[in-house]
Amino acid sequence: GQQVMQIPQYQHVQEGEDFTTYCNSSTTLSNIQWYKQRPGGHPVFLIQLVKSGEVKKQKRLTFQFGEAKKNSSLHITATQTTDVGTYFCAGKYNFNKFYFGSGTKLNVKP
């Protein structure tokens, strides 16, 4: 069935280290969105990727969408303590229904 898998589940890094989370779908996605959820908060939209092979950057964050539109990644360069939270991908197939990954919880040690 349609499902988006996300790894790793947890990532602990030292401040200044890089971080990457990956999402994978067994079938082609229409688009993929990324969200950040701070502890005790609600998901906040970061970005949407639509095109095959698309790469977008937001300051220290780099988002990629695979050529086959089945996988995506979020990379954070030189993490800061403000990056702490859980990062979710949300994949959309044919209809206006989003399948969220299980999230990667990022902890940054100062």
Added chain:
Amino acid sequence: DTGVSQDPRHKITKRGQNVTFRCDPISEHNRLYWYRQTLGQGPEFLTYFQNEAQLEKSRLLSDRFSAERPKGSFSTLEIQRTEQGDSAMYLCASSLEDTTDTQYFGPGTRLTVL
């Protein structure tokens, strides 16, 4: 603040009782989503409205769950005969039908079924 609001923020109920949650989306947004989130998991799609029409409903949603959006503005989610397994955070999100389709989430209603 003109973001998405949800009421109540917390609800504690006994098993077997009915509960109703309300979501007020961002005023010009015509799309409204309900999700359920349990600890350590991502939001799980429940249902989706475009204006007042309910266009998608998860197969995971049993007959005990019903949602409405009568005038295409606010929405309600009702759970009948609650079970302990219904304990979760219920999130509402709204979006504008455009190329971005950014979902703006509300703060959620945390349901605890005793």
